[in-house]
Amino acid sequence: MRCEAAPKLHLDDGFDLRPATAADAGKIAWWMAQPHIQRWWQQDWSVERWAQALDAQAAGEHSIPCLAALEDEDFGYLELYRVRRDRLAEFYACAEHDWGVHVAIGDTARVGRGIGRRLLRSVADALLRADPRCDRVVAEPDVRNTPSIRAFAAAGFDPAGELQLPEKTALLMVRTRTVEA
Structure with a gap:
């Protein structure tokens, strides 16, 4: 992984995370065509x-x-990114070491079962553990995406205000180091 200062993540709660490659494109394309993600x-x-x-x-x-x-079965796609290298940095006062996360639960059999909440908590905990300079993990779901906002909130992310991005009105969700795991 070439992303600057990419930490080695050790996830809790039975989750595995691996870099996606071009060999995974078929699975990701299928997931992204699902109505709940598209x-x-x-x-x-x-x-x-x-x-x-x-x-x-x-x-x-x-x-x-x-x-x-989970249980050796791929079910979701994530993007981890340094906010300062992303356009999101133009829309809120990011800290130099903030990490951002995008998540899509592609396996429809796992949607609505609390998997997203558990994954988000595990990923945020892992990022905060692996990168001592990072004090915040953020996300910016669409304000109309109630299931996503609920999952982030259940994973310990707090709403920090609306952001008007070019393609959507987003709710900035912030998970800080002070949240108990």
Whole structure:
């Protein structure tokens, strides 16, 4: 993973996280075409376009594309990124070492079962443990995406105000180091 200062993550609660590669493009493309994801991500791209996007992310210093697994079964796609290298930095007073997370639960059998909440808590805990300079992990779900906002809140993220991004009105959700795991 080339993303600057990418920490080695050890997830709790039975989750595994691995870098996504172009070989995962078919699975990710299928997930992104699912209505519960497509509405919010708007990235229901072809397998070829996903393969190119994953290769570009792996070669860059902006974000780390990952697959999440539980019980050795892939179920979700995540992007971890340094906020200061992302356009999100233009919309709130980010700290130099803030991490951001995007998450999509692709396996429809696992949607609505608390998996997202558990994964988000585990990822945030792991980022905060692995990077002592990081005091915040953030996300910016669409304000209309109630299930996502509930999952972030249940994972210990607090709302920190609305942000008007070019494509949506987002709710900045912030998980700090002071939250009990």
